[in-house]
Amino acid sequence: MGNRTVYCGLVDKENLEQTVTLQGWVQKRRDLGGVIFIDLRDREGIVQVVFNPKNSQNAWETADTCRSEYVLEVTGIVKKRDEEAINPNMQTGEFEVMASDITVLNTSKTPPFSIEEDTKAGDEIRLKYRYLDLRRSNMTQNLMLRAKVTQTIRRYLDDHKFLDIETPFLGKSTPEGARDYLVPSRVHPGHFYALPQSPQIFKQLLMNAGFDRYYQIVRCFRDEDLRGDRQPEFTQVDIEASFLTPEDIQEYTEQMLAQVMKVARGIDIPLPFPKMTWDEAMNRFGSDKPDTRFAMELIDLSDVVKDVDFKVFQMALQNGGTVKALNAKGAADKYSRKDMDHLAQYASQFGAKGLAWLKVEEDGLKGPIAKFLTSVEDALIAKTNAEVGDLIMFGADSFEVVTATLGAVRTHLAKELDLIDSSKFNFLWVVDWPQFEYDKEEGRYVSAHHPFTMPKEEDIPYLQTDPAKVNAQAYDVVLNGYELGGGSLRIHTRELQEQVFRTLGFTQEKMNEQFDFLLEALDYGFPPHGGIALGLDRLVMLVAGEDNIREVMAFPKNGKAMDPMTHAPSTVSPLQLYELNIDVTDTEE
């Protein structure tokens, strides 16, 4: 339907000598010796259209008036270009369309930035004119890739009997988790809906309703301070199933992601994904979402250095902490003393008080702390597999600080030393998560995932006696150092759910007030169930090879949670506030 016979970017040898009709935007117009060449662009790509006054004087005259970003409909015959005119960098570079007819469907002012893959336009102007920014081929392709990823996920889940079921956006505010976006109720003064941070409880209730397998690709909201890969709203691939084991859910997830990689990138991902416990991930990579595309693992030296006379190490070990090292192979020459000071400063963000280091030279270990380690030099060299030219860094503190610090330094150095093969897609499961983290500020345990996560059966007795010991039937899927998603089995009995709430510091009254409906639901034949939620934006970002989720969203917010195009959020009328029974206590200019 419509007049178009082929997309500009898809003109191919099948169209040779055929009359085609194209619709698109003027990417470029050149006049070469009285012949006009227009690169015409649509979402699929660009094709060269030739206006020769000998073919059609009318068409030539119209083409002569066209400027960048005019919208044209062009009819002509597809020809093979002369050998010397072939453009091998262009999908349609072997062809050109000899135009016989042209209609200008709309004109355009000169855009504020050029519509090219590499733009120098800043983020704000790109967002303000997002409709122009999205015309750039890489952005167009990113969103088309996103549609393909979404479609692939849906088809996989449809084909495996997962039902697409919608859950409410106007929900109830709950205190566990991040800050909610609230929506004042007009009908119920002083009452508020909350936008969902995830449909977690609703999907569990759908399992209780017997739907057996559910999925939804759904918008979620968190009113948190923004970072590079965070947005106020984000999209989640939300999956839940009854009667399955964690391994079953992982297998479905793996197959689905492998299918995405196959369709979107043509890459065969080996299955199953490697699996690593949370303990192992922290010990070897200093991260619960390790990037395994490069080695440079953390090396535990607590045994090796347990008797050396270096106060920093001794203090750490005496306080129940640990001493670990990183060996940056062959990096000694690349880091001056000053560089190491900078690196120590970077490390201090993660809680480290310093970053001790050594260089391995022909005649032994050199560096500020070398003198303390002479007694264990051989053992240390053996354990770190040190060779001449290596740079060895140490972390000595609590387990949390050492792993956080060296994990961050590891990733930082990998980028600086160019250790990462960006063509790799290293998927990984991190399993056996702790059920709780201790929150020092709040002085209580909080959920590492969420309060509905099922503890490991054998750890249930520790819920009352030693919550730190409790591991969860929880699993995260990691890709190239990013958490793609997290899942778990969920609690399906009231008794256990109430025990977990108690461990989290809930009184019976508080849990009834906030979760009465869930607790009551647990009384009525709630099936064993579990699931997973994946961040779609992040998945597409990684598949697209981008480093910010904004590049794979049509209309993201800027770093201040604003849309520079529509000016949202905005002030509203006094009548709107009056109807909602709210007053504004402070107003930004």
Added chain:
Amino acid sequence: MGNRTVYCGLVDKENLEQTVTLQGWVQKRRDLGGVIFIDLRDREGIVQVVFNPKNSQNAWETADTCRSEYVLEVTGIVKKRDEEAINPNMQTGEFEVMASDITVLNTSKTPPFSIEEDTKAGDEIRLKYRYLDLRRSNMTQNLMLRAKVTQTIRRYLDDHKFLDIETPFLGKSTPEGARDYLVPSRVHPGHFYALPQSPQIFKQLLMNAGFDRYYQIVRCFRDEDLRGDRQPEFTQVDIEASFLTPEDIQEYTEQMLAQVMKVARGIDIPLPFPKMTWDEAMNRFGSDKPDTRFAMELIDLSDVVKDVDFKVFQMALQNGGTVKALNAKGAADKYSRKDMDHLAQYASQFGAKGLAWLKVEEDGLKGPIAKFLTSVEDALIAKTNAEVGDLIMFGADSFEVVTATLGAVRTHLAKELDLIDSSKFNFLWVVDWPQFEYDKEEGRYVSAHHPFTMPKEEDIPYLQTDPAKVNAQAYDVVLNGYELGGGSLRIHTRELQEQVFRTLGFTQEKMNEQFDFLLEALDYGFPPHGGIALGLDRLVMLVAGEDNIREVMAFPKNGKAMDPMTHAPSTVSPLQLYELNIDVTDTEE
């Protein structure tokens, strides 16, 4: 994956003599002569499981402890039932599973209402225990049907090169249209996001970005007073395309809906859908969304009665109004004088001052106004095709009042007289809508669809001189008297868009303040484009044969926009309000 080998409801002859493992809920348990029969239910249906102590004493003992809604895993052999035990009303009624093993996966308290297709439970209790309500087979099937409809729509659109692109939920409040739900910004005190009433402008901007074909199945929000088929949030199938004619867009929509009917109901809908202008729909059916499953059309009598000496008719005609009639064939006997009074009362809701009527008897027209019409009796009988036993009703007033009244009476009577064949699915296009409606309260023209609708080319001159004369390139798709969706071509030049805003009473300042980004976008090669938006909830409701969209939503709100299960909306903490820089001015208990 998982232990299940077949869903309960799908046990079939292929499973005969095989060992199967089932997982599901106890629908019913009976003990007949020491043998226990359990009807086990999952989302696909029910199968009978037999526990004979002779097969397994252990399994029998466990089965004996089971009660309604217990969750079981059962293993056994599928057998053909004895001839006399076959249940023809049950999908699996020829089979039963002789159990050898059973595990109770969870127990259940007695539900507050029974899990049966016909429940006597009221709406509130059904919503409070929605997870139980959804276990009822008709509700389970409704949501499974919805998933299938959604999937069918997506596949159709995917296959026709429409791209699934997500648009923001945190948008900008605009004054045109219904009341917005607002979301206070924490980062920008005194500023608010608005939840989308539709992604209208964003999808137009996606056309400007060159995506050519877009769709999204997307939640939308309107803070309006609730009615039977309205919810605060609803789901829209949102479609937009560039370079197509209204007929192209209609054809895609028809094919998509025909595919839905085929997949969801096995029905072949004849294509193309009939088309009717808005004028014709109003004149013949008194409705812009006519139910064409029955006739009883409105009959224009203005000519016939123009000279009769009946003041009501004369007044109507003199004021530029109209006189129309309905002929309820053979209904004279069914409506007493008192019934007609009730009907007149019903009609008065729609603005009518009364509902004049006649009955056709052997010796002529009888009834309160018969005496005024003797002079035109033959003409009237001829025009209304009146026969003995018919009941004829009259509307005489402005065109708006007459059509609204008789349109409503027509539908009302059709239900009372059982004229509607509920197996019919009558799709219909209503085209050539007026561009504007005059809003007496506001004293200005408002958009019949929305301000971005393209007027008919030939009517553009009337934008300034006589807006009432302007028709739009707009089309609604109607099914069985419900508006399924509406679409139009959109304006793609700044000049025309500004002219329409001016006709709507916008000053230049106001349009710049509210729509500067759209007007600016129109400067940069905006392609000709148009689209449609369909109400998914309503479509599924009609396909499912339900009469309220709540029956096809997993977790709807009640008539007060509340969720009786989670108690949303709720009060929130003072800290939350403080962080959002708002105060509550009134609180409901």
